[in-house]
Amino acid sequence: MIKNECSFTAEEKGRTLTVVVSGEIDHHGATALRRGIDTLIWEKAPQELRLVMAQVPLMDSSGLGFIMGRFRLITESGGSFVLVDPSAAVVKMLRLTGFDKKVRTERSTAALKN
Amino acid sequence: MPRQKRDVPHEEINKFVLVFPSLSVNEGAARAAAGAFIAQMDPTAGELADLKCAISEAVTNCIVHAYRDRLGRIRMTVHLYRDRSVLIEIKDNGSGIADVEKAREPLFTTDADGERSGMGFTVMETLTDRLTVISSPGRGTTVKLLKRLNERGRR
Numbered sequence: 486m487i488k489n490e491c492s493f494t495a496e497e498k499g500r501t502l503t504v505v506v507s508g509e510i511d512h513h514g515a516t517a518l519r520r521g522i523d524t525l526i527w528e529k530a531p532q533e534l535r536l537v538m539a540q541v542p543l544m545d546s547s548g549l550g551f552i553m554g555r556f557r558l559i560t561e562s563g564g565s566f567v568l569v570d571p572s573a574a575v576v577k578m579l580r581l582t583g584f585d586k587k588v589r590t591e592r593s594t595a596a597l598k599n
Numbered sequence: 600m601p602r603q604k605r606d607v608p609h610e611e612i613n614k615f616v617l618v619f620p621s622l623s624v625n626e627g628a629a630r631a632a633a634g635a636f637i638a639q640m641d642p643t644a645g646e647l648a649d650l651k652c653a654i655s656e657a658v659t660n661c662i663v664h665a666y667r668d669r670l671g672r673i674r675m676t677v678h679l680y681r682d683r684s685v686l687i688e689i690k691d692n693g694s695g696i697a698d699v700e701k702a703r704e705p706l707f708t709t710d711a712d713g714e715r716s717g718m719g720f721t722v723m724e725t726l727t728d729r730l731t732v733i734s735s736p737g738r739g740t741t742v743k744l745l746k747r748l749n750e751r752g753r754r
Contacts, residue, residue: 509627511623511626511627511630511655511659512623512626512655512659512662512663513623513624513626513627514627515714516623519714543630543648543651543652543655544652545652545655545656545659545719545722546656546659546715546716546718546719546721546722547655547659547715547716549716549718550714550715550716551714553714553716554714574648574652578652578722581718581721581722581725582705582716582718582721582722
């Protein structure tokens with residue numbers, strides 16, 4: 486079975502929008518995620534966007550473009566962007582491109598326990 | 600192939616060819632198929648992840664750039680060698696790249712809407728031991744990714 490379907494769930498708490506992404510994020514997956522998440526950002530206009538990326542076993546530079554794009558979208562409108570629990574694949578891609586220095590990353594308590 | 604090639608370090612022991620249309624849904628299929636084939640070399644999880652990611656970059660380039668406004672054919676060949684190197688060739692007959700050197704520069708992108716990172720070739724280069732790009736405008740591009748797997752074999 487090819488796990489190439491990206492999906493996400495979202496939760497709004499006050500002005501914070503938390504989006505949990507799962508799946509292999511390539512160009513195909515990023516396109517689908519972008520469509521759904523940007524609609525949500527537009528509707529909710531959050532002050533903070535938290536992107537949870539623990540369940541991402543593979544990510545290529547399209548995934549990086551996806552993160553950068555959402556980062557830009559939210560910061561340009563004065564909001565803040567936080568990357569939560571990035572998987573090893575996500576961390577590797579961020580480091581490789583130097584983007585890890587630009588984006589705020591947090592580890593949730595659940596992730597720290599493991 | 601010729602008998603004298605038998606003992607050279609790069610003796611090919613297995614080969615896998617996959618031809619598929621440039622649909623983005625096939626990005627995942629291509630890397631999964633290549634990964635399943637390469638698994639017989641007993642790579643580390645990290646090596647396999649690196650190769651799959653590099654393949655994803657190359658296939659995406661075919662879909663997004665080579666066949667930008669049309670559907671074309673992508674041919675992926677995976678060669679396995681006795682010395683534990685893996686060579687992956689990804690070939691398209693699309694638009695080609697006018698200036699390969701420039702295209703390989705980090706952050707170079709033809710994309711205007713800012714959603715592409717321009718890091719595709721940089722990622723391929725970093726995750727493999729050698730990246731070769733052969734391109735001819737109007738005729739297509741072949742990307743070759745070479746990676747030498749660990750010597751330990753089974754862990």
